[in-house]
Amino acid sequence: MRKLSLSLLLPALFCINAHGDEGMWLFNALPTAQLKQKYDFDVTQEWTNHVRLASVRFNSGGSASFISSNGLVLTNHHVAADTLYKLSTPQRNIADEGYYATSPEQELKAPDLELNQLVAIRDVTEEVNASVQEGMPAGEASKARQAAMARIEQQSKDESGLRSDVVTLYGGGRYHLYQYKQYTDVRLVWAPEAKTAFFGGDADNFEYPRFCLDVTIFRVYENNQPAKIEHFLEANPNGAQAEELVFVSGNPGRTQRILTAEALEYQRDHRMPRVLDLLRRKEILLQQYALGGPEQARRGHDELFGIQNSRKAYTGMLEGLQTPGFINRKQESAAALQAAAGSDSAWKTIAAVQQKRIELQSRTGSLRSQLYGIAEDLVLMAAEDQLSSGERLREFRDSNRQSLEQALFSPAPLYDDLERVQLADELARFAETRGGSDSLVQQVLAGKSPRQRASELLADTQLFDVAARKKLAAAGTSGIANSQDALIQLAKILEPEYRALRTLTEELDEQERQAYATITEAKFSAEGESVYPDATFTLRLAYGAVKGYQEDGQDIPANTTLGGAFEHETAHGKTDDWILPESWHAAREQLDASTPFNFVCTADIIGGNSGSPVIDREGKLVGVIFDGNIQSLTADFYHSETQGRAVAVHIAAVLEALDKVYDAQALRQQIGH
Incomplete structure (x- = not known):
């Protein structure tokens, strides 16, 4: 059973030629020739x-x-x-x-x-790429590109009334506008x-x-x-x-x-093992929580199932990457594409990005807790709403507001005991990742153990109540600034580090995006455009x-x-x-x-x-x-x-x-x- 879970956090990249x-x-861009040839369709x-x-x-x-x-x-x-x-x-x-x-x-x-029904697709590659000038630093290029995408999305939504998403394809080689009817x-x-x-x-x-x-x-x-x-x-x-x-x-x-060999090595040796460690940790946590009784087992069952499913899937994926011949073949196939591109600079850029990602592994500025996630979104939303829509983080743009609010103000039940267990574990993991002597860790824990701090935070939050969330959201920046809610105050402590890490990550993403766009064009040149992203x-x-x-x-x-x-x-x-x-x-x-x-x-x-x-x-x-x-x-x-x-x-x-x-x-x- 393929629940998305953590798999949706993986970077979307690009294309390969199809076989079989x-x-x-x-x-x-359907494969009409292949279907006709093989299946007479x-x-x-x-x-x-x-x-x-x-x-x-x-x-x-x-x-x-x-x-x-x-x-x-x-x-x-x-x-x-x-x-x-x-x-x-x-x-x-x-x-x-x-x-x-x-x-x-x-x-x-x-x-x-x-629920989304895809109503129309339009190629907006030229409009997006026109926003990025040659020689722009990666950070500026990323902001310019995101602003262009936001502008296209908002104009589409205003004209059509449809949810409008600019989708990055082929690692940045193409950009398509997808328009959805929302139910x-x-x-x-x-x-x-x-x-x-x-x-x-x-x-x-x-x-x-x-x-x-x-x-x-x-x-x-x-x-x-x-x-x-x-x-x-x-x-x-x-x-x-x-x-x-x-x-x-x-x-x-x-x-x-079509990750390059270096990007695959990063996945094999660094990212995937860390994800598997996280999944195993969460699986044990929820199994222990379920031992509290039938009601605890019911409350945690869906999340436990998703984690077990992801753990098994990631184990299979990592095993595939650990087969030496696979990455060796990637290295061999890169030579032909480098010849078509006339340079190996794109591959070198991607290799350098992987090293920078490794350096960021010990930094984190967020917590994987549902209730903390609500607090984080409220804090970020208040600040982002002070900017024009095109300058905001993508999830806070006007074109995404309906989906954001539906999730943020969901009346679905949240369980105090489950949130406490999960928040305590996240605080412990935060301290383990950054180190107990880290100044931000000490500020977050406030002299308490992770378990004590989690209990204190949840005792002093109103965010279980949907009406309280709506009131705080309506109050905007003044509401956030004056809020005495413990989880809001915690999110404010972590906000600078969250934003700093996100900026760094987006700059790395932009460097990869430009490199993969170069590789994509080389692939199109060598093999034609009958490839899928x-x-x-x-x-x-x-x-x-x-x-x-x-x-x-x-x-x-x-x-x-x-x-x-x-x-x-x-x-x-x-x-x-x-x-x-x-x-x-x-x-x-x-x-x-x-x-x-x-x-x-x-x-x-x-x-x-x-x-x-x-x-x-x-x-x-x-x-x-x-x-x-x-x-x-x-x-x-x-x-x-x-x-x-x-x-x-x-x-x-x-x-x-x-x-x-x-x-x-x-x-x-x-x-x-």
Whole structure:
């Protein structure tokens, strides 16, 4: 299950040539020749527009699709999990027990979901690049470029009313304006039990064969009525057969496929080991918290799941980087590009940037705590609002205000005991990273232990209360300056270091951006422009065939069946994570055991593709991506379809379960209509 988690923090870079079914393609630059040659498929503009407009992005991380004219949206249970936990209570654990709204009145409004539909794309490369003059220092160039992007975004939003994001592609080689229709009234319609959505638990995660009903259905509303959707996916219950062509339309998070060898070495030797240490630390912390009782286990479950998922994914990615031949091949391939560029200066720049990143590793100016994050945003927002929109940090621009406020003022529950545990650990980690004698550490801890300081801070904050957050935000700089809130005061202490580190990081990013733009142009010159950019959590189209593979001398079938789920349960002794819900056992005699359950294909996916619709040649829905197998975990850096596979829930299983397990025939009939 590909939760984005920390993977979205990775830098978005650029392109590589595609081999086999490789590629996460831009909707305005699809590989028409490759599809025609290999699969005899003609890409039409009508088909492309329909698929694009039927696709949905969960702004919190993940993908989805419209599946009815009255606003139904299909995604993964694990993409929906954050919302399911926020809607749960000690008395009604929706995340575990599932939910079905049998009438519109029972559909539960999500506290802070934003769904995005990509309406239009425009190339704005010339406008962005015109803002940067030759010879500008990196810091000035970064500010000029960001100001130009902000100006384009604001003008687009003012003219269209749409969310407008300038997306950096090919590491800075191209800039495209993406315009989105936003849906912020999103309501839960149906979710299965966690026991079937994550059947097999962590042991089966990133494995195959799988038997998971990892799906959830929401509905989007406009003006308090179900939204009227023109472009939605009809279901093909028969699905795609083995060797047939399928497409995946989703929002892959981040890939780094043409990092230079030096940048990959930085990831291998420095960044990824540190991220893994952080994930292991947080995993143990939340496991210990869960031992406090059933309610603690419920409160921390979703975050623990995400951390365990990320830990397993990063382990696989790091293993790929630790294979010596991979980076050696990168070094060898660089020579041809350097010849095309006429210089190796871009590569030297990137190598120098990596050394500077290593030097910054021991500095940090922020804390990974949800409530502290709210305090930090309030402090930064007050200061940023004194600047023109184009001069602000990107997340505080006027064009992003709706999304910012929806998250900042979310009514979703925050738990005092969980926040205390996490804040104490963050304070301890802050001291460990910078050193206990560091003057900023001493100022932050104020003579207390991390645990004592966390308790003191949370006892003296009002930020658990949404109304207090809104009041403080409305008061602006004077409100922040005069606030006696302990977390606000802490954020003010850390603000100078946060800003200093962000400035340094943005300067390094700009140096890399200019270097990678040079490399990109060399690649275009040498190989043509039929290449795809690295993933940027924006809409892409991947393609491949439904296809099994071999592992340890065994043939792994392209699909599993509903009947196989019961066999898998029995084979594992009906214990721990291998226990199907009671609803499944009650319906077993009615279920068609031969119905396809999960299947694999060679399409190129990564974290962020979770929830992506799998579509056949006719543009009909045949499945929903929810995972990749263990062999696919190198996808951040390279795609291999020898064994690597994308894993999806078959639409036939969704329809069969709605009909016979969940007695949701009325919902089933809406799908595709």
